[in-house]
Amino acid sequence: MSFMTALRHRWQTANSLVCVGLDPEPARFPTRFANDPDAIFAFCRDIADATAKYACAFKPQIAHFAALAAEPALERLVAHLKSAHPEVPVILDSKRGDIGSTARHYATEAFDRYGADAVTVNPYLGRDALEPFLDRADRGVVILCRTSNQGAGELQDMLVAGRPLYQHVAEKAALEWNTNGNVALVVGATWPEQLSDVRALVKDVPLLVPGVGAQGGDAAAVVSNAKTHDGTGLMISSSRAVLYASSGDDYAEAAATAARDLRDAINLHR
Numbered sequence: 001m002s003f004m005t006a007l008r009h010r011w012q013t014a015n016s017l018v019c020v021g022l023d024p025e026p027a028r029f030p031t032r033f034a035n036d037p038d039a040i041f042a043f044c045r046d047i048a049d050a051t052a053k054y055a056c057a058f059k060p061q062i063a064h065f066a067a068l069a070a071e072p073a074l075e076r077l078v079a080h081l082k083s084a085h086p087e088v089p090v091i092l093d094s095k096r097g098d099i100g101s102t103a104r105h106y107a108t109e110a111f112d113r114y115g116a117d118a119v120t121v122n123p124y125l126g127r128d129a130l131e132p133f134l135d136r137a138d139r140g141v142v143i144l145c146r147t148s149n150q151g152a153g154e155l156q157d158m159l160v161a162g163r164p165l166y167q168h169v170a171e172k173a174a175l176e177w178n179t180n181g182n183v184a185l186v187v188g189a190t191w192p193e194q195l196s197d198v199r200a201l202v203k204d205v206p207l208l209v210p211g212v213g214a215q216g217g218d219a220a221a222v223v224s225n226a227k228t229h230d231g232t233g234l235m236i237s238s239s240r241a242v243l244y245a246s247s248g249d250d251y252a253e254a255a256a257t258a259a260r261d262l263r264d265a266i267n268l269h270r
């Protein structure tokens with residue numbers, strides 16, 4: 001099943017627009033993991049197993065593994081997600097972007113080494129640099145458009161031909177580059193106005209929306225401004241607020257409660 005089909009299916013069957021971000025930070029793990037050499041895998045697995053029923057997607061963030069030389073744990077984690085929760089698509093957050101000959105290797109890394117259903121990428125180099133990703137029609141290509149960070153506007157709001165750059169990215173990526181129907185866009189939850197601008201430009205193209213929870217974005221505003229006509233179209237992603245909801249032995253239950261509460265807060269406004 002393609003990423004887009006799996007995502008649409010999951011929105012319906014789980015009745016959830018929540019994406020659970022898997023950003024392991026061992027310093028924040030419960031003390032029971034202190035002497036566990038497999039802590040990164042085990043912690044992420046426990047969180048994923050506890051939150052799967054509230055998730056429309058999982059999103060492991062690659063730097064959180066690579067910085068700790070824990071790529072093998074990431075490989076095993078994605079394999080676990082695919083076997084234990086095959087109905088929940090996995091988005092590898094690696095924000096890749098390079099010339100085509102190198103991008104081919106990044107696409108192989110995301111889709112074949114890690115087995116991800118989708119990957120985040122940077123559009124700055126232009127369409128040809130994203131072709132190795134876009135050509136994989138069954139996989140999702142999640143393109144940065146208007147990011148959640150404070151400095152997002154520094155370049156992304158620059159006026160080009162009278163309109164902010166992120167609007168050009170939205171149109172090019174979602175309409176022109178999307179010949180296989182496998183494109184989604186990243187727009188931060190911290191920017192409700194820009195979310196509504198992007199939604200107006202890209203019709204029903206899915207948006208990955210990080211920035212609720214730890215970064216302070218408002219889930220209600222995200223849904224009101226960016227849902228599609230059928231009340232879907234969004235992967236509203238939260239990492240730290242779910243992962244580290246408790247530092248005690250109830251970490252998995254607390255994560256499940258945080259994911260369920262986010263799902264419910266979102267669903268109130270769909």
Ligand SMILES: O=C(O)c1cc(=O)[nH]c(=O)n1[C@@H]1O[C@H](COP(=O)(O)O)[C@@H](O)[C@H]1O
Pocket residue numbers: 021023061093095120146147148149186187188210211212213214215237238239240241
């Ligand atoms: O592509 C992303 O996932 C992403 C884009 C963006 O604009 N902002 C953003 O925070 N992210 C990622 O989303 C996650 C947010 O984590 P929390 O703030 O803990 O929910 C991190 O893994 C970020 O790398």
